[in-house]
Amino acid sequence: MRIPCVLMRGGTSKGPVFLASDLPESIDERNEVLLSVMGAGHELEIDGIGGGSPQTSKVAIVSASSHPDADVDYLFVQVMVSERRVDTAPNCGNMLCAVGPFAIEHGLVKAGPRTTEVRIRNLNTGTFVCSKVQTPGGAVTYAGNTRIDGVPGVAAPIELTFLDAAGSKTGKLFPTGNTRDRFDGVQTTCIDMAMPMVLIDAASLGKTGCESPAELDADKVFLARLESIRLQAGLAMGLGDVTDKVIPKPVLLAPASSGGTIQVRYFMPHNCHRALAITGSIGLATACVSPHTVAADMLGLDDNAERLNHVRIEHPSGSIDVALAYVGENGKTIRASVVRTARRLFSGEVHAPEGQRLAG
Known part of the structure; x- marks a missing residue:
């Protein structure tokens, strides 16, 4: 055949x-x-x-x-x-x-x-x-x-511009109605921008965010805790029982270490990505410029901060640059672009x- x-x-x-x-x-x-x-x-x-x-x-x-x-x-x-x-x-x-x-x-x-x-x-x-x-x-x-x-x-x-990525699966940028939610005592941000994700400060799970994918994949206790948070987040986001689904993706956040905006470890959802998904980068960049998210809080950005037009996201293989544009009424709609090959x-x-x- x-x-x-x-x-x-x-x-x-x-x-x-x-x-x-x-x-x-x-x-x-x-x-x-x-x-x-x-x-x-x-x-x-x-x-x-x-x-x-x-x-x-x-x-x-x-x-x-x-x-x-x-x-x-x-x-x-x-x-x-x-x-x-x-x-x-x-x-x-x-x-x-x-x-x-x-x-x-x-x-x-x-x-x-x-x-x-x-x-x-x-x-x-x-x-x-x-x-x-x-x-x-x-x-x-x-x-x-x-x-x-x-x-x-x-x-x-190859330039990719995501035209209407907010609420890609749930219909809402923040599907739970909150910019922050707590699961298992851990502060998270549930966001749906090109890809449903649950964002977590790496330190809240005892990680630095600088670990290699192999190190994270080998820590079974950590992975079990991450999965527990992901399952609860999936229900809260209206995705139902996500046991057999690859969304939402859990993502660890940490301060940048090489001159970027933020550092991440992105899971697919049970293995750490060796780099970063493009859809993930779109949502992460959006979280960085959305007040009161775990990402924005890590960057020290609030309602009065000047909105970023460029976000560099560090990952295990290097970094991804995301360009942001604010369109529509009062610039409320975020449009993100990346260059790939x-x-x-x-x-x-x-x-x-x-x-x-x-x-x-």
């Missing part, structure tokens, strides 16, 4: 990108195909093309959009590594970096002479993103001089096990 496929790096993530028309229409059949193709259910994903890590076990599904404000639709699928299970609740901003180039190269969007804007509707959250792709001479180029932490080398810049790694056909019924 051969399925056309392009393996792409998007930001600090990697995974196959498919045209929706090349996959089964039935959601159950599609998910079963993806589980088999990626090799889910084994820690190395040895019987598939997954990379044995949540960052490299991701799938993007792209199709032409029927929405008047979008050129293409993008469905993100997080394929679990050690479990045969997928989650389509969240968006993924890193794989989103690959959607614009893919759409242009597959004829879904006509390339401009220098750059091309691809209007993307994320089906996971119903939100919209504008992706500006470098297309000199009317063709996508991946060559450039932009460097992002967590990825070796340089590549062409992507690369087409190979294109061809991936083989699904015999007996699985495919589209067409």
Whole structure:
């Protein structure tokens, strides 16, 4: 069973990108195909093309959009590594970096002479993103001089602007109605800006926020406490029982140590990210400029503080810069942009096990 496929790096993530028309229409059949193709259910994903890590076990599904404000639709699928299970609740901003180039190269969007804007509707959250792709001479180029932490080398810049990310899953920027909530005696901020997250001062859990992902992943007592807070936050945010969901994401916050605005350790949700999710960076930057959140309090910002136009978020592999714009009535709406890179790694056909019924 051969399925056309392009393996792409998007930001600090990697995974196959498919045209929706090349996959089964039935959601159950599609998910079963993806589980088999990626090799889910084994820690190395040895019987598939997954990379044995949540960052490299991701799938993007792209199709032409029927929405008047979008050129293409993008469905993100997080394929679990050690479990045969997928989650389509969240968006993924890193794989989103690959959607614009893919759409242009597959004829879904006509390339401009220098750059091309691809209007993307994320089906996971119903939100919209504008992706500006470098297309000199009317063709996508991946060559450039932009460097992002967590990825070796340089590549062409891809600018992503999140147009309406507030309340992506819950309908509210602060789903509990508060800028701070207490779970298990720990002060948190529950925020939903591109990605539902529960933000926690690392010190309140006995951490410095400078620990490596491996150190945090090895501390089972800490992980159990973090999960307890996440489950309570999920209920308070209106997400229900999130035991088998990857949202909300728990995030440890700490003062910056390398000249940035703030330092974070982002969980996915049971393993610490080796860098930082793009959607996570959007929500974190927003929390930094929203008074009375755990992040704003850490920065010493209050109602009278001048609003930041730029936030640099330090993570285990370096940092991510987020540009902020304030639009709408009295600048109440926050619009965030990041610059990332992507690369087409190979294109061809991936083989699904015999007996699985495919589209067409």
